[in-house]
Amino acid sequence: MPDPLSVLTSMSITLDQITKRYQNTPVVNDVSLEVGDGEFFVLLGASGSGKSTLLRAIAGLTGVDHGRISLHGRDVTQVSPRKREVGFVFQNYALFKHMSVADNIEFALRVRGVKSAERRARRQELLKLVALEGMDDRLPTQLSGGQQQRVAVARALAHKPQVLLMDEPFGALDAKIREELRRTIREVQRELKISTILVTHDQEEAFALADRIGVMNLGRLLEVGRPEELYARPATRFVATFLGAANLLLARQTAQGIRVGATPVTTSLDKLDQRAELRREHEVVAMLRPEEIALAEHRDSLNSIYLGAGKVETIGFTGAFERLRVRMLEADKATLSADADEDNLAILDVTRTQHEQRLLPLTVGQSVAVGVRRIHVLPTPLSSYSVYATTAVAVETLKQHPLLVDLATRMKTRIITHVEPHLGQVVPTKSQAPLAGVAVIAAGSNAVTQLEWLLQRGTCEVLILPEQYVPITRVLIHWTGEEVRRATLSVAASVLRHVPAEATYLNILPETESEASKPAGMRELLDARSEAQAVHGLEMRTELHYGDTVPLLQRELSQQNSHMLILGVIDHADVKQRFDALLQQSANCPVLLVFRADDSSSVGKRV
Amino acid sequence: MSGGPSQQLLSELASRPGGNSWADKLIRWVFISLSVMFLAALLISPLMIVLTSAFAKGASIYLKSFVDEDTFAAIRLTLTIALIVVPLNTLFGIAAAWAIAKFEFRGKSILITAIDLPIAVSPVISGLIYILLFGSQGWFGLWLQAHDISVIFALPGMLLATMFVTFPYVARELIPLMQQLGNDEEEAAITMGAGGLMTFIRVTLPKIRWGLIYGMILTNARAMGEFGAVSVVSGHIRGLTNTMPLHIEILYNEYNYVGAFAVASLLMVLAIITLLIKTVIEWRGLRG
Numbered sequence: 001m002p003d004p005l006s007v008l009t010s011m012s013i014t015l016d017q018i019t020k021r022y023q024n025t026p027v028v029n030d031v032s033l034e035v036g037d038g039e040f041f042v043l044l045g046a047s048g049s050g051k052s053t054l055l056r057a058i059a060g061l062t063g064v065d066h067g068r069i070s071l072h073g074r075d076v077t078q079v080s081p082r083k084r085e086v087g088f089v090f091q092n093y094a095l096f097k098h099m100s101v102a103d104n105i106e107f108a109l110r111v112r113g114v115k116s117a118e119r120r121a122r123r124q125e126l127l128k129l130v131a132l133e134g135m136d137d138r139l140p141t142q143l144s145g146g147q148q149q150r151v152a153v154a155r156a157l158a159h160k161p162q163v164l165l166m167d168e169p170f171g172a173l174d175a176k177i178r179e180e181l182r183r184t185i186r187e188v189q190r191e192l193k194i195s196t197i198l199v200t201h202d203q204e205e206a207f208a209l210a211d212r213i214g215v216m217n218l219g220r221l222l223e224v225g226r227p228e229e230l231y232a233r234p235a236t237r238f239v240a241t242f243l244g245a246a247n248l249l250l251a252r253q254t255a256q257g258i259r260v261g262a263t264p265v266t267t268s269l270d271k272l273d274q275r276a277e278l279r280r281e282h283e284v285v286a287m288l289r290p291e292e293i294a295l296a297e298h299r300d301s302l303n304s305i306y307l308g309a310g311k312v313e314t315i316g317f318t319g320a321f322e323r324l325r326v327r328m329l330e331a332d333k334a335t336l337s338a339d340a341d342e343d344n345l346a347i348l349d350v351t352r353t354q355h356e357q358r359l360l361p362l363t364v365g366q367s368v369a370v371g372v373r374r375i376h377v378l379p380t381p382l383s384s385y386s387v388y389a390t391t392a393v394a395v396e397t398l399k400q401h402p403l404l405v406d407l408a409t410r411m412k413t414r415i416i417t418h419v420e421p422h423l424g425q426v427v428p429t430k431s432q433a434p435l436a437g438v439a440v441i442a443a444g445s446n447a448v449t450q451l452e453w454l455l456q457r458g459t460c461e462v463l464i465l466p467e468q469y470v471p472i473t474r475v476l477i478h479w480t481g482e483e484v485r486r487a488t489l490s491v492a493a494s495v496l497r498h499v500p501a502e503a504t505y506l507n508i509l510p511e512t513e514s515e516a517s518k519p520a521g522m523r524e525l526l527d528a529r530s531e532a533q534a535v536h537g538l539e540m541r542t543e544l545h546y547g548d549t550v551p552l553l554q555r556e557l558s559q560q561n562s563h564m565l566i567l568g569v570i571d572h573a574d575v576k577q578r579f580d581a582l583l584q585q586s587a588n589c590p591v592l593l594v595f596r597a598d599d600s601s602s603v604g605k606r607v
Numbered sequence: 608m609s610g611g612p613s614q615q616l617l618s619e620l621a622s623r624p625g626g627n628s629w630a631d632k633l634i635r636w637v638f639i640s641l642s643v644m645f646l647a648a649l650l651i652s653p654l655m656i657v658l659t660s661a662f663a664k665g666a667s668i669y670l671k672s673f674v675d676e677d678t679f680a681a682i683r684l685t686l687t688i689a690l691i692v693v694p695l696n697t698l699f700g701i702a703a704a705w706a707i708a709k710f711e712f713r714g715k716s717i718l719i720t721a722i723d724l725p726i727a728v729s730p731v732i733s734g735l736i737y738i739l740l741f742g743s744q745g746w747f748g749l750w751l752q753a754h755d756i757s758v759i760f761a762l763p764g765m766l767l768a769t770m771f772v773t774f775p776y777v778a779r780e781l782i783p784l785m786q787q788l789g790n791d792e793e794e795a796a797i798t799m800g801a802g803g804l805m806t807f808i809r810v811t812l813p814k815i816r817w818g819l820i821y822g823m824i825l826t827n828a829r830a831m832g833e834f835g836a837v838s839v840v841s842g843h844i845r846g847l848t849n850t851m852p853l854h855i856e857i858l859y860n861e862y863n864y865v866g867a868f869a870v871a872s873l874l875m876v877l878a879i880i881t882l883l884i885k886t887v888i889e890w891r892g893l894r895g
Contacts, residue, residue, distance in 0.1 A: 059798055060798075061794050061797070061798070081794075081797050081798055082797050082798070082799075082800045082801060082802065083800070084798070085800075086798055087798070087799075088794070088795060088798040090791050090794070090795060092791055094791035094792045094794070094795040095792075095795075096792055096795075096796075096809075096810055096813070097792075097814070098813040098814070099813075107796065107799055107801070107809075108799035108800055108801075111799060111800045111801045111805065112800060152795075155795075155799070156795075156798075156799075158799070159799060159800060
């Protein structure tokens with residue numbers, strides 16, 4: 001961590017937990033961000049992700065419901081947009097059509113009462129900067145789109161703002177002009193060293209311009225990083241698939257390394273997460289970039305790791321590259337991707353260079369050996385969903401649950417169904433293979449016994465779904481011990497990336513020790529918040545309560561049925577004894593139970 | 608506000624394949640002649656009658672009919688009313704359009720309906736409203752009498768009636784325009800440090816000026832030509848509360864056809880002048 005003071009002084013834009021709601025739905029959800037001096041930051045997201053709202057909030061054109069905005073150390077949250085000293089460039093140029101180019105550029109200077117000679121000098125300087133010299137007397141309507149946007153950039157810079165904000169500035173331009181203007185803007189930004197935030201939905205544009213990229217989805221800022229970093233090692237499914245194409249496969253991580261289907265893939269491919277809790281065998285999400293997949297005629301001629309046999313489905317030509325879709329031939333329930341067909345056969349996107357095409361020309365329908373050069377394992381703890389119920393009908397109903405469907409589609413993952421007639425009745429032996437992914441059961445009187453049955457079979461996350469479903473607006477997070485904090489936070493972060501809800505962590509202390517334990521309780525809150533932010537990129541509120549955990553949680557949940565609870569538990573017995581009542585009675589809210597046996601000591605011995 | 612589709616669009620339509628068939632030519636001819644016939648029957652012929660009747664007894668008689676104190680007073684009153692009503696309604700119209708186009712508030716739809724009310728209500732009724740309010744038997748009648756203020760059968764009543772009738776024109780013209788033009792330019796001005804008034808004068812006003820001028824011209828035309836509402840509240844006192852349209856009626860009823868049509872032709876000339884001003888402004892606006 002760098003020295004916090006030096007960070008403060010070199011940051012020109014600081015956003016602290018910005019939230020903006022429209023009709024109670026957060027469009028910008030707890031966004032914190034720091035943009036350095038002279039940095040070119042690109043906010044990337046699909047339309048409706050809240051990126052434009054966030055940019056307008058920085059300029060003051062939109063108010064915020066929560067949070068603080070500072071520009072160069074000055075808190076401007078309550079400052080009117082005309083006093084914020086920002087330059088703003090709009091998608092549709094927003095030039096004053098009745099004014100000449102010169103008058104447009106000089107507008108901000110005229111407002112400030114700058115003398116005419118000085119105005120003219122500044123105007124000449126700016127026109128030179130955007131390569132429009134001599135266009136002073138033209139009207140905006142006499143200029144092309146690209147030229148108009150250049151004027152808009154010059155105009156936004158006239159009053160020497162501290163910060164330049166651009167909202168899809170290339171959106172209305174065609175590809176050639178777009179590239180040219182992109183280069184100009186990058187040069188101007190470098191020359192003036194002005195801190196810039198540009199909003200776009202175009203990942204190519206983001207890569208070309210950004211020092212750092214922030215990806216937004218559903219109002220949340222999911223990940224921030226340098227372009228090449230985000231591309232190679234995304235932490236979330238959304239970023240993996242939004243920044244370029246990605247094949248997401250469900251793999252198993254074992255003590256020896258990653259296994260995709262039946263094929264062991266060595267760990268040397270990418271740095272593995274060596275945390276204790278991840279060392280036991282479990283399901284993970286592996287990302288394979290299309291250009292990292294190699295195709296060969298036979299397994300032997302493949303000089304990368306063999307994934308399996310496949311068949312070429314389609315071939316497309318895109319200029320520099322060839323795009324193929326290859327269907328994997330081995331049906332293996334453990335190797336499912338979002339793109340799998342009904343027979344559970346994964347379909348991979350593959351791109352090949354001209355060179356590779358010449359070495360091995362392929363035709364549709366041809367069988368190939370599929371290999372992979374590099375695998376990146378996403379650090380998300382939620383890989384897939386397994387629905388459990390005693391009858392086939394119940395399984396189908398549960399599978400159609402709106403929350404589950406929402407989560408699965410947004411996570412681009414699969415829902416596997418299991419009909420277990422003896423669910424919750426027979427105590428199984430522990431030798432059975434561990435279950436994959438998050439188990440899903442229905443709320444009700446049987447939920448607790450079913451839950452126990454699942455936990456004994458080694459399930460770590462169980463989602464309990466109520467029959468009635470109201471879209472979730474708030475997620476409550478609580479854990480019973482520090483040992484399960486990391487796991488709970490990581491699950492919560494993963495869920496919250498796919499649900500447009502606000503997150504609150506509840507720390508509950510016994511009532512008797514309220515005064516004495518307050519500092520410790522506050523520290524726990526702060527620790528939890530900073531860990532959520534630093535490790536999982538999750539922004540959440542925190543609340544400290546005194547009293548008994550179960551009644552308190554019950555009360556919080558009963559306030560509204562649009563709440564969801566994510567509960568971290570360490571002790572097996574806890575589930576039955578303490579949370580029995582909670583799970584029975586709060587049947588209107590979805591509950592996601594995160595269970596981690598307190599075995600850190602035993603793991604330590606084993607390794 | 609310059610009318611019609613662009614030259615480009617017209618030439619594109621004309622260049623479409625199959626555009627020169629005899630059916631197409633026939634349809635074009637029918638449409639053009641229908642329009643011209645309607646105009647001739649409903650607009651040009653009455654205007655011609657006005658002019659011919661006015662000059663029926665020669666130009667000297669025509670000119671003499673203006674040398675009459677009452678006629679003079681009517682002309683003066685009409686111009687006074689227009690001069691007061693047009694600026695006031697321009698102001699109100701901008702305010703109402705601004706409120707509707709830029710803000711969300713409770714009762715917005717009620718305000719929109721209220722603006723349209725004068726168009727829907729018969730002008731006679733709008734005049735009667737003021738009689739009911741300010742007449743000697745009306746709600747405020749006694750109070751007004753006690754304070755020696757005359758509204759009905761005097762200039763204030765006529766102003767009120769005219770304003771009521773002409774209120775919608777500026778607002779109606781501006782609301783769709785402002786909604787369509789959006790807020791981007793104003794927002795740009797604000798981020799550059801401009802205040803509310805400056806943004807309005809330098810950015811919004813130039814943006815909406817054609818719509819505004821058009822609305823003002825409509826307001827002016829209606830203010831000068833209004834008969835029904837003004838007739839109810841004016842009391843037809845010659846030389847005092849007679850506007851030009853009312854005066855024309857009186858002259859006509861007195862069988863002074865030349866006088867009636869002479870004043871009518873003057874009203875027509877005023878209308879033509881308004882249209883000319885509009886055209887000149889538009890033409891200069893287009894030239895930059």
